[in-house]
Amino acid sequence: MRTAFLIAFTVFAAAEDLGDSTVRIPGLGKVRGSKVNDGFEVESFLGIPYAAPPVGRRRWQPPGQQPSWRGVLKATEFGASCPGSQCNAPSNDTKDSEDCLFLNVYRPVGRKASRRMPVMVWIHGGSYTTGCGDRYSGWTMLKQAQEGIILVTINYRLGVFGFLGSDKLRAEDGSTGNFGLQDQRAAIQWVREHIAAFGGDAGRVTIFGESAGAGSVAAHYVSPKSWPFFDRMISQSGAGAIWNSKPLKVAESVFDDIFAKSKCRTVFCLRHWAKTADILTATDEAASAMASSSVGYIPWSPVVDGVEFSDSIWALAEKGQVKQGTAVLGTNRDEDAFFMILYNEPKNFTEADFDNLILDTLLGDKSLLPKVKSLYAEANYPYPKERGAYSFWWWAAMAVRTDAGFTCPNRLFARNVKRAGVEGVYNYYFVHPSQTPSPIYGTGPGSVVVPHASEIMFVFDCAYNSDTDISTCPLQGKGEQSLSEEFIHAWVSIAATGAPGSVGAVDWQPWPKSGSTPYQHTSLQFDIGTQQGGSGVTFGGPRVDRQCDFWDTRMI
Numbered sequence: 001m002r003t004a005f006l007i008a009f010t011v012f013a014a015a016e017d018l019g020d021s022t023v024r025i026p027g028l029g030k031v032r033g034s035k036v037n038d039g040f041e042v043e044s045f046l047g048i049p050y051a052a053p054p055v056g057r058r059r060w061q062p063p064g065q066q067p068s069w070r071g072v073l074k075a076t077e078f079g080a081s082c083p084g085s086q087c088n089a090p091s092n093d094t095k096d097s098e099d100c101l102f103l104n105v106y107r108p109v110g111r112k113a114s115r116r117m118p119v120m121v122w123i124h125g126g127s128y129t130t131g132c133g134d135r136y137s138g139w140t141m142l143k144q145a146q147e148g149i150i151l152v153t154i155n156y157r158l159g160v161f162g163f164l165g166s167d168k169l170r171a172e173d174g175s176t177g178n179f180g181l182q183d184q185r186a187a188i189q190w191v192r193e194h195i196a197a198f199g200g201d202a203g204r205v206t207i208f209g210e211s212a213g214a215g216s217v218a219a220h221y222v223s224p225k226s227w228p229f230f231d232r233m234i235s236q237s238g239a240g241a242i243w244n245s246k247p248l249k250v251a252e253s254v255f256d257d258i259f260a261k262s263k264c265r266t267v268f269c270l271r272h273w274a275k276t277a278d279i280l281t282a283t284d285e286a287a288s289a290m291a292s293s294s295v296g297y298i299p300w301s302p303v304v305d306g307v308e309f310s311d312s313i314w315a316l317a318e319k320g321q322v323k324q325g326t327a328v329l330g331t332n333r334d335e336d337a338f339f340m341i342l343y344n345e346p347k348n349f350t351e352a353d354f355d356n357l358i359l360d361t362l363l364g365d366k367s368l369l370p371k372v373k374s375l376y377a378e379a380n381y382p383y384p385k386e387r388g389a390y391s392f393w394w395w396a397a398m399a400v401r402t403d404a405g406f407t408c409p410n411r412l413f414a415r416n417v418k419r420a421g422v423e424g425v426y427n428y429y430f431v432h433p434s435q436t437p438s439p440i441y442g443t444g445p446g447s448v449v450v451p452h453a454s455e456i457m458f459v460f461d462c463a464y465n466s467d468t469d470i471s472t473c474p475l476q477g478k479g480e481q482s483l484s485e486e487f488i489h490a491w492v493s494i495a496a497t498g499a500p501g502s503v504g505a506v507d508w509q510p511w512p513k514s515g516s517t518p519y520q521h522t523s524l525q526f527d528i529g530t531q532q533g534g535s536g537v538t539f540g541g542p543r544v545d546r547q548c549d550f551w552d553t554r555m556i
Contacts, residue, residue: 240413
């Protein structure tokens with residue numbers, strides 16, 4: 001009841017824009033941001049706290065309510081990133097801190113207060129262990145989104161501080177291992193309750209994210225606790241995968257490894273007295289044990305704790321526990337190329353290399369190997385024509401892990417959401433090898449792969465390099481800025497209306513009602529045109545139904 005009242009109040013109350021990039025947020029206080037004008041003027045409000053600092057007795061507890069402040073909050077610099085973020089670039093003087101629950105608001109300048117803008121809340125990825133909201137360019141996205149949106153990016157607790165779970169570490173509400181996800185929910189709730197002060201429409205909030213951010217979006221989509229605070233979702237490379245969540249027994253194993261390496265002998269010590277650096281050191285020392293904890297799971301992800309989640313995220317979707325709101329899902333053609341290159345798998349991968357990698361990371365059962373090899377034989381799989389210097393077995397291993405970890409779970413999640421009665425289910429398939437230099441492994445001039453995370457630069461029309469602290473904005477590859485415009489137009493249309501409409505010359509149709517519709521007839525395929533200035537967007541999709549039928553049986 002209180003939430004419904006607050007939503008109504010923030011939509012209809014006369015939020016006061018005081019000029020000079022200063023806004024009064026009812027119930028909190030005044031905040032002063034700054035302007036960027038590079039042919040399009042955008043106001044940013046950076047480092048706004050959305051929850052009480054999760055320090056001291058609040059470590060490994062759900063986020064507490066952010067108190068109001070006196071005076072004017074200076075919001076011209078990013079707040080601290082969470083421990084493990086890897087976001088401390090040369091130009092950023094802030095350091096990682098457990099006091100890291102900040103968000104950033106970007107809005108176009110000059111919009112009339114009577115015209116409420118749709119709101120998009122970005123949840124960053126990074127395997128639930130790295131990343132921050134600072135690294136995503138609000139002004140470039142808003143510059144392309146001429147329709148007018150407000151963009152919010154957020155920090156949330158990562159790794160050991162966000163997703164350490166155990167019965168020994170139960171919080172005040174009984175939950176464990178989902179503190180980072182609870183932070184995200186608190187940020188989304190903050191947006192719902194306060195975004196009207198910035199000219200946002202609290203009744204049109206879209207959450208979107210990539211990788212762990214996409215898994216997080218899917219988690220909120222199946223979590224009734226999150227439903228009151230958003231309206232639509234976009235999940236980029238992560239919906240429904242087994243790594244979206246883990247059983248409590250896997251979390252317990254991770255906890256035991258870290259506790260054994262810590263300087264503490266009681267959980268009270270770990271929660272109240274242990275230094276941040278000591279906890280991170282214990283986590284690093286336990287990393288090898290955690291990595292081998294269980295095939296398919298990752299150490300840091302939401303936990304099926306019986307309080308936040310009664311089952312895995314994909315299983316809850318299968319049971320029909322989903323929000324009745326537009327769902328946009330999608331994957332990239334060569335997701336696992338990112339990880340193959342990151343971990344230095346040789347380009348001249350052999351059949352023996354294939355066998356070892358697939359058995360170690362996916363199957364565990366040698367009797368299934370002939371079946372997998374048949375499904376991914378040259379004659380049975382739609383490998384691209386351009387393969388660069390990579391061997392057939394490199395492509396085969398990459399395709400197996402792409403399908404098992406991304407493409408096929410995405411199909412299963414989409415089917416389950418559709419079966420649950422959601423009308424607006426849309427799928428996309430990104431197939432363009434980006435030629436813009438970026439820190440994403442496998443991208444850049446001469447690229448022949450479409451790796452994990454390579455679509456992000458098209459959503460934001462900007463490739464940020466955290467090593468050099470230099471952004472490439474707009475994108476430089478031939479036809480790539482036009483493709484970025486099509487991406488952004490579709491995403492903004494979803495946020496504004498709940499439907500993507502036409503993209504390029506193609507009407508993006510929702511997922512068919514028939515559960516047996518071939519995957520290739522379900523998706524909008526993003527690519528550049530074959531001619532200068534021409535759109536390459538078509539209606540198509542992955543031709544991998546036989547492969548996905550197999551991987552569906554492997555979900556546990």
